[in-house]
Amino acid sequence: MSAGRRPATPPKIPNARYLSYLGSGGFADVYLYDQQVPHREVAIKVLRRGVTEQQKLAFRAEANLMARMSSHPSVVSVHGAGETEDGRMYLIMEYCPPPHLGKLLRMRPLPVTFALEVGIQIAGAVETLHRAGIVHRDIKPSNILMTPYQHPVLTDFGIATRMGDTTQAEGFSVPWAPPEQATGEGEAAPAVDVYSLAATIYTLVAGRAPFEIVDGDNSEIAVINRVLRSPLPKTGRTDAPDELERVLATAMAKDPKQRYQSVREFATALQFIQAEQLHQRPTDMNVQGEGEEWQESSTVDEDATRQAVRTISPIDDENTRDVPRRVGRHSIEVDRGAGVVFAVDSADVASAGRRHSYYGAPIGDDELEDAPPPEASGAKRTFAAFLRKPVARFSIAAVVVLIVTLSVVYFMNRGKGETIKPSPSASETTKMDPGAEQPQGVTKLKGTVSNGRVTFTWENPDPHDGDMYLYKAPFVAGEGKVEATEKTSVTVAARPVETCITVQVRRVGVSNESKAVSACVVTSGQ
Structure with missing residues (x-):
């Protein structure tokens, strides 16, 4: 919340009871409400009084875009939208109890394994957004919330815009923004979000933003200067694989052309680290189904909010035909009874941005290094070698076969060759009404x-x-x-x-x- 400004009085929302104040953005406040039917706690983002027409357009665009993306498991869910009696627009969203990741890592750097899991899951949402022709432009730790089931979800689409838009974004967060966004040069492209997602993962690992210096000058001007001119320092985590340092440096290259050219490509490199360096099962990345293009639409209707989501297998590319793929379908419906359903072109969001404060959480004694970041091709060559390994393709299947075999042996020994009778289920012992x-x-x-x-x-x-x-x-x-x-x-x-x-x-x-x-x-x- 801006210094010296108190949040506006929470408005009366149909079918909901005010509980508490949650926070503020550039031109809106967020409150916790108790929705009566269906009964649940919801976060309601309310546009403040006295905003400009451009800010109203931006809010409408954000509502439409979030509803369009809401079916994705790594995007905060939208339950409805409307307008209060005094003319303030509002957006009803899934409530994710605090703290967000930005607050968590101020206390202590998070596990490297957790940072990679979150990064890959959020990458699925961002890749899906890109396939819809939209660039988020404000990926950062405080815009990643955790659901009660500990699943990360991306929020705050306030300065998102169409790919190719050359309008300078206002209100972006300097510590996680790429050089071209800081200087206002270039167009909105996937490389912008590749950089910001990598900077976010870096922050989760290091406990500080990439170009913040412990006990140094971390003013906005000083940080921008380092973003433009200084090489990326190491995270300083002894438990972080060297390959992770190389992958992050590739994703955060000064030149957008030297970065991974898609978020999916970046996430696949992270999956490689999970499998080869950390010896873990790679995290799935849910993205929109291959070959399904979202239709341009200026309204939020039922069809527009039903999109296919595809789970990318950890070692999947054009040459890996034997890896199974599964498609799940999710849907949401905008609550039309809550008030006005907004309809606006999402490109309008570009002209009405916001400014958020950013935090500093210096932990460790990392110093800038003079060595240039590794070339993009290095990390990509390493991953290409991984894809060619048969063991990488069939290791999971082998483990499954082993588990099944051991289970059969165990139950045969336990039952001494006899059929084991199953215990009665809960439905057999307790009558359910x-x-x-x-x-x-x-x-x-x-x-x-x-x-x-x-x-x-x-x-x-x-x-x-x-x-x-x-x-x-x-x-x-x-x-x-x-x-x-x-x-x-x-x-x-x-x-x-x-x-x-x-x-x-x-x-x-x-x-x-x-x-x-x-x-x-x-x-x-x-």
Whole structure:
């Protein structure tokens, strides 16, 4: 939020009750509301009073574009849009409890494995955006939120524009912007987002923006000067593979032509690092189906919000025909009953940007190096060699076969050659009432830190005999398992950065649990 400016009074939104203030952008405020039907918490972005017509056009364009992209699993979901009684436009979005990644990494650099997972998942959203002919232009840690299920989602499409647009973007974030965006030269192209996504991954790994210097001059002018003239410093992480340093340097080359020419190509190089350097199963990248072009449209209608999403296998290219591909279809519907459904050309967004403040989180003692960044071809040649390895193609299949074989041997020994009778399922032991009302979510969920442990407590607003509470206490990388308790409290070990919990009510005879309620406690000092 801009210094010295208070958020506007939250407006009355049909079918929703105001809960709290969440934050502010360039010309809009974001609030938490409790939507009544369907019952859920939602984040509502409200345009402030007194904005210009250009800013209204930009807001409408953002609403349309986010609705168009909302079916993607790595884009924040849009539930509706409308206009308040006093004429302020608003956008109803999925609520992702804080903190965003920008806040998390201020406390401590995140695991390298987590940074790569997030980068590849967000890459799927950005690649899909590019196939629709749109460039985001403001990818940065604070624009990546985490859902209650610990999945990263991209948000804030306020300065997105069509490919080829030469209008200078206003309000972009300097630490993650490429040289051509900082100077206002060149056109909107995929290479812009390739750079910003790489800079974001760099920040997740290093705990600071690429060209920020510990205890140095990190003013906007100083950072721009380094972006334009200084070589990219190393992340300073001893657990970061050398190949990651090379891939990031390629993606952040000063010359756009020397970068990866698509986000998919960049993400594939990251998948190679996961498989070859970190010995992990590469993260899937969901993108729009091959050969499906989005039709240009100036309205948000039902057909425009139903798009195919394709999962890119980690070692997939034109010469890898034996890798299976799977296509899933997702859809959303804009809530037309919420008010006005906006319709505007997305190109209008370019002329009404915003300025966001950026944070500095210096961690470590990295210094600028005089050596030039590696050539783009180096990282690409390494990955090409990876694709030619038969073991890379068939390793996953071999592991699956081994697991199946061991499972068969285990159960044969366990049953001594006899058929093992399955245990009765929950549906056989407990009669479920499909008409039973879903239990209400817990309330007053909070945590207290003591001696390296966190005790979370909550209340059941409508307790029934036999109620159980399912809880999961994950770290940001999605660790943790679902456990159950009859009590309205639980104590868990404190995590290195922050400790979170998600709680649901399970009721006897009801097939669905309550909605998930989450809470987090900062435990970086524990």
